Amino acid sequence: MHFATLLFKNLLRRKTRSLLTCCGVAIAVGTTVVLLGITDSFERATVHAFEGRGVDLVVIEEGVIDQLSSDLDEKMVQRVARLPEVKDVAPGLLDLAAFPALGSTVTALVQGWEVQGFLLQGLKITSGQGLTEPNQHAAIIGKGLADSLQKQPGDSLEIEGETFEIVGIFESFTPAENSGVVIPLPQMQRIKYRPERVTGFSVVVRQDGGDTAAVDRVRRQISKLVDEQGKSGRMVAQPVRDYVQASGHIRIAHAMAWMTSVIAIVVGAIGMLNTMIMSVVERVREISILRAIGWKKSRVIRMILGESLIISMVGATLGSLGAIVLSQGLARWPAVQGMIDGSIGPPIVAMGFLMSTLLGLVGGVYPALRAARLLPAEGLRHE
Amino acid sequence: MNRPVGREVLLETRGLSRLYPDGQVQALRDVSLSIHLGEYVAIMGPSGSGKSTLLTALGAIDRPTTGEVLFAGQPLSQHPNLDALRATQIGFVFQSFHLLPTLTAVENVQIPMFEMPWSSTQRTSRARDLLEQVGMSHRCDHLPSRLSVGERQRVAIARALANRPQLLLADEPTGNLDSQTAEEILALFANLHQTIGMTLVIVTHSDEVARSAQRCIRLRDGRVVEDSGTVVS
Numbered sequence: 299m300h301f302a303t304l305l306f307k308n309l310l311r312r313k314t315r316s317l318l319t320c321c322g323v324a325i326a327v328g329t330t331v332v333l334l335g336i337t338d339s340f341e342r343a344t345v346h347a348f349e350g351r352g353v354d355l356v357v358i359e360e361g362v363i364d365q366l367s368s369d370l371d372e373k374m375v376q377r378v379a380r381l382p383e384v385k386d387v388a389p390g391l392l393d394l395a396a397f398p399a400l401g402s403t404v405t406a407l408v409q410g411w412e413v414q415g416f417l418l419q420g421l422k423i424t425s426g427q428g429l430t431e432p433n434q435h436a437a438i439i440g441k442g443l444a445d446s447l448q449k450q451p452g453d454s455l456e457i458e459g460e461t462f463e464i465v466g467i468f469e470s471f472t473p474a475e476n477s478g479v480v481i482p483l484p485q486m487q488r489i490k491y492r493p494e495r496v497t498g499f500s501v502v503v504r505q506d507g508g509d510t511a512a513v514d515r516v517r518r519q520i521s522k523l524v525d526e527q528g529k530s531g532r533m534v535a536q537p538v539r540d541y542v543q544a545s546g547h548i549r550i551a552h553a554m555a556w557m558t559s560v561i562a563i564v565v566g567a568i569g570m571l572n573t574m575i576m577s578v579v580e581r582v583r584e585i586s587i588l589r590a591i592g593w594k595k596s597r598v599i600r601m602i603l604g605e606s607l608i609i610s611m612v613g614a615t616l617g618s619l620g621a622i623v624l625s626q627g628l629a630r631w632p633a634v635q636g637m638i639d640g641s642i643g644p645p646i647v648a649m650g651f652l653m654s655t656l657l658g659l660v661g662g663v664y665p666a667l668r669a670a671r672l673l674p675a676e677g678l679r680h681e
Numbered sequence: 682m683n684r685p686v687g688r689e690v691l692l693e694t695r696g697l698s699r700l701y702p703d704g705q706v707q708a709l710r711d712v713s714l715s716i717h718l719g720e721y722v723a724i725m726g727p728s729g730s731g732k733s734t735l736l737t738a739l740g741a742i743d744r745p746t747t748g749e750v751l752f753a754g755q756p757l758s759q760h761p762n763l764d765a766l767r768a769t770q771i772g773f774v775f776q777s778f779h780l781l782p783t784l785t786a787v788e789n790v791q792i793p794m795f796e797m798p799w800s801s802t803q804r805t806s807r808a809r810d811l812l813e814q815v816g817m818s819h820r821c822d823h824l825p826s827r828l829s830v831g832e833r834q835r836v837a838i839a840r841a842l843a844n845r846p847q848l849l850l851a852d853e854p855t856g857n858l859d860s861q862t863a864e865e866i867l868a869l870f871a872n873l874h875q876t877i878g879m880t881l882v883i884v885t886h887s888d889e890v891a892r893s894a895q896r897c898i899r900l901r902d903g904r905v906v907e908d909s910g911t912v913v914s
Contacts, residue, residue, distance in 0.1 A: 299784075299787075299788045299791045299801060299804060299805060300801050301795060303788070304781075304784070304788075304792075307781075307783040307784060307788075308783065310783060311782070311783050583779070584779070584781065587775070587779045588792065589764070590740070590742050590767065590773055591767065591768070591772075591773055591792065591793045591840070591841075592764055592765070592766075592767040592768025592769070592771075592793055592796050592844070593764070593768070593793075593795070593796060594764045594765075594768075594796065595764070597795060597796070673743075674742045674743075674767070675737050675742045675743040
């Protein structure tokens with residue numbers, strides 16, 4: 299008989315209790331994995347939206363946390379474009395808008411882009427046509443949003459109280475954009491009452507011969523640019539991954555995911571602690587007998603900790619599988635369709651198992667030490 | 682007296698006393714005795730006379746309040762590793778068997794073997810040999826709940842022999858058995874004593890068990906009052 303066989307058989311004595319504790323751990327780990335997975339997926343999708351277009355730097359207003367709260371002078375775009383190592387620049391003005399859909403509302407990102415800019419090149423028109431004129435009172439919408447709003451080319455869409463004609467439905471290389479709307483930049487500036495203003499711009503750097511240092515040089519040059527009056531442009535250029543990781547909504551999503559995960563893990567650990575203490579209390583005489591027949595304290599500790607780790611590993615497996623299924627289901631949910639891809643990366647699953655191991659150790663260590671302190675004579679006194 | 686002459690002393694107690702922490706019960710009072718290697722000793726006495734307390738002190742399970750127990754000449758109070766001593770030198774048989782309910786007979790016998798440097802295969806093989814030795818080879822894979830009380834005690838004896846101990850301590854091993862099964866268990870003990878020369882110390886209320894032993898120590902109120910027919914006080 300292997301030592302592990304003994305641990306499994308001990309746990310099977312109280313099948314229901316062991317199963318319920320496994321379920322508690324599974325919920326804790328599943329919550330952690332699904333929340334961290336969604337946040338990670340969202341972050342990856344955002345990074346992909348930039349990197350997929352070859353963007354090296356994202357420029358926003360100095361001192362703000364993301365594009366939504368940024369405000370820059372559109373004239374600065376030309377100054378950045380004139381930098382010798384800059385290959386292309388695409389300004390954008392973006393905001394969130396709510397659209398009525400079947401008794402509820404769908405919130406979507408509305409992007410004001412230049413109709414000749416490289417950002418539009420990442421969108422494949424699957425129905426209707428694309429944007430062609432800056433003054434066109436038209437919009438193209440992502441496939442996911444079109445499905446949610448049940449819209450097609452020729453229909454109208456109300457944005458900020460103005461009616462736009464939907465001229466096309468697009469599908470982006472990055473699913474995150476499929477739940478958004480794109481209108482010409484001048485139209486967005488007009489309806490937002492922000493003429494000649496943008497929320498940020500994407501910069502593609504010329505990296506001849508793989509000169510990756512060029513990105514850093516351009517970044518520093520942008521931060522030193524001044525406007526027509528010689529005042530600081532108040533711009534900060536960040537590499538795409540730095541920008542995404544520092545952006546407010548990603549950080550808030552991370553913080554909420556971790557906070558919720560920690561609460562779930564603490565609750566799981568309390569459940570584990572309760573189960574293992576009960577298990578030790580029930581087996582006082584048995585553990586004393588094991589000590590009487592020569593088991594070392596360390597072996598008793600290994601037995602109790604081993605049992606709690608088995609519960610936590612089974613719980614982690616169930617929780618991770620549940621999280622993957624839930625995440626896949628969530629990715630198909632219309633309200634978040636396109637925002638996340640539903641995949642959970644191995645590092646996130648590994649993180650779930652690591653947290654579960656900690657949970658097992660935290661929940662098992664006190665009962666294990668308590669069991670090891672039992673005197674060998676304890677069991678015989680009850681004879 | 683049947684005490685073997687010229688043999689090595691395996692166990693010795695010097696002025697052993699045990700006062701339980703509540704301060705009300707003095708279970709042992711100044712007990713001094715020697716048990717030689719290969720002896721078969723019965724400890725008798727009325728309930729509360731200190732028999733089981735003496736057994737736990739001899740087996741390094743409990744510490745005396747005063748006095749000393751020596752195992753093979755070494756004081757237990759100075760022994761560096763009592764767990765290892767119990768695991769390798771002493772086997773215990775309890776009145777209530779104390780088998781783990783979810784393990785089969787052959788698995789129960791392997792429990793003490795985890796303290797030995799043996800592989801899983803070696804443990805299983807030895808456990809089957811021991812069960813054969815106690816006449817239980819046909820019940821190896823049965824759970825304790827499927828065994829009779831006599832069979833459970835045989836498994837418990839096999840477990841006590843798991844790590845080839847020098848000393849076997851048994852606390853009322855026939856207390857829960859009918860007379861025929863008790864006879865079978867006594868025959869098993871006698872066989873162990875005769876064939877491998879094992880030192881046996883058995884706590885019992887039974888005159889029959891006492892008669893099967895070479896030597897009988899009687900306790901009353903925590904004192905030795907008789908040792909193999911020799912009245913001590």
